[in-house]
Amino acid sequence: MKRVHVAAGVIRGADGRVLIAKRPLDKHQGGLWEFPGGKVEDGESAEAALERELAEELGIAVTRSRPLIQVRHDYPDKQVLLDVREVLAFTGEPHGAEGQPLAWVAPEALPDYRFPAANRPIITAARLPDRYLITPDEHSADELLRGLSSALQQGIRLIQLRAPSLSDRAYRTLAADVIELCKGRAEVLLKGPLEWAADFPEAGWHLSAAQLRQLAASGRPIAFGRWLAASCHDALEMSLAASLEVDFIVLSPVQATVSHPDAVPLGWPRAAELLAGFTQPVYLLGGLGMADLAQASDSGAQGVAAIRGLWPGWVDPSGATRTI
Numbered sequence: 001m002k003r004v005h006v007a008a009g010v011i012r013g014a015d016g017r018v019l020i021a022k023r024p025l026d027k028h029q030g031g032l033w034e035f036p037g038g039k040v041e042d043g044e045s046a047e048a049a050l051e052r053e054l055a056e057e058l059g060i061a062v063t064r065s066r067p068l069i070q071v072r073h074d075y076p077d078k079q080v081l082l083d084v085r086e087v088l089a090f091t092g093e094p095h096g097a098e099g100q101p102l103a104w105v106a107p108e109a110l111p112d113y114r115f116p117a118a119n120r121p122i123i124t125a126a127r128l129p130d131r132y133l134i135t136p137d138e139h140s141a142d143e144l145l146r147g148l149s150s151a152l153q154q155g156i157r158l159i160q161l162r163a164p165s166l167s168d169r170a171y172r173t174l175a176a177d178v179i180e181l182c183k184g185r186a187e188v189l190l191k192g193p194l195e196w197a198a199d200f201p202e203a204g205w206h207l208s209a210a211q212l213r214q215l216a217a218s219g220r221p222i223a224f225g226r227w228l229a230a231s232c233h234d235a236l237e238m239s240l241a242a243s244l245e246v247d248f249i250v251l252s253p254v255q256a257t258v259s260h261p262d263a264v265p266l267g268w269p270r271a272a273e274l275l276a277g278f279t280q281p282v283y284l285l286g287g288l289g290m291a292d293l294a295q296a297s298d299s300g301a302q303g304v305a306a307i308r309g310l311w312p313g314w315v316d317p318s319g320a321t322r323t324i
């Protein structure tokens with residue numbers, strides 16, 4: 001069976017809501033909601049196909065889009081490669097040009113709609129931002145909370161609280177303060193034994209590669225019900241993350257980094273190669289910052305994860321002050 005190449009768009013309105021459409025009953029996966037799009041024609045790029053399909057199906061002209069995620073999925077009757085782009089700007093007023101119902105949906109409400117099975121990672125990608133801030137470990141609790149406040153003001157919406165130098169007790173106290181600060185403004189993922197998760201019902205969890213290996217030994221997906229992420233460094237760890245069905249991963253190190261001077265960098269080409277075979281969203285980490293967002297996206301990643309590179313007030317070694 002030949003894999004059908006499909007271009008689909010996560011179309012964001014000015015208020016952040018996402019446009020979805022209902023597939024006609026008589027089509028493949030009929031009656032389910034979809035991200036608008038359609039088949040890529042021979043010799044056509046995914047970008048051009050998306051522009052053509054969205055003009056046909058919705059009557060809009062896409063003016064700015066970026067690659068978001070690629071998903072290969074095997075249905076019993078059809079194999080698809082969904083080439084999904086995030087549509088950041090368009091002209092025209094979307095309407096169901098083929099009579100299909102449309103809905104503008106807040107990203108966090110997307111899981112309430114019935115989509116084809118291939119869409120799970122796309123929905124996760126649509127809900128996640130392009131930046132994942134990992135907290136620096138060298139600050140006092142007060143400094144850390146002040147820095148996080150600035151980060152929130154600058155639009156950071158996803159945060160991993162990493163503080164390996166703290167005692168368990170100090171980490172847990174700090175975690176409660178960080179969760180309080182970020183309430184309604186950003187998602188917080190904690191690190192540490194998964195048993196702690198019960199004490200922090202509002203937090204997601206970020207598994208270390210060592211935890212990933214331990215949990216994968218049980219051989220079944222973890223049903224967590226909140227964000228579950230994992231750190232990966234190679235193809236094996238990525239396959240463990242896939243088998244546990246974590247929501248997203250962080251792949252590192254892409255470049256040499258101050259925090260892990262001994263680690264051998266993957267480099268961009270190898271990172272892109274690892275991403276190509278992986279279905280869930282991936283943040284790239286290791287010596288990266290805001291300036292690397294476009295390359296991360298072009299390499300197939302959700303975006304960039306960083307400690308220094310996303311911390312407010314950090315100055316790029318090249319001399320350029322970072323702006324969000």
Ligand SMILES: Nc1nc2c([nH]c(=O)n2[C@H]2C[C@H](O)[C@@H](COP(=O)(O)OP(=O)(O)OP(=O)(O)O)O2)c(=O)[nH]1
Nearest residue numbers: 006008027028029034035036037038039080116118
């Ligand atoms: N557009 C779109 N297709 C999806 C999604 N999820 C998913 O599994 N698919 C599958 C269903 C179909 O098998 C295929 C898309 O084909 P399509 O029927 O939209 O193609 P098309 O617009 O070119 O329409 P046509 O050739 O049937 O006229 O991809 C999604 O979110 N959006």
Ligand SMILES: [Mg+2]
Nearest residue numbers: 036037038039
């Ligand atoms: Mg279509």
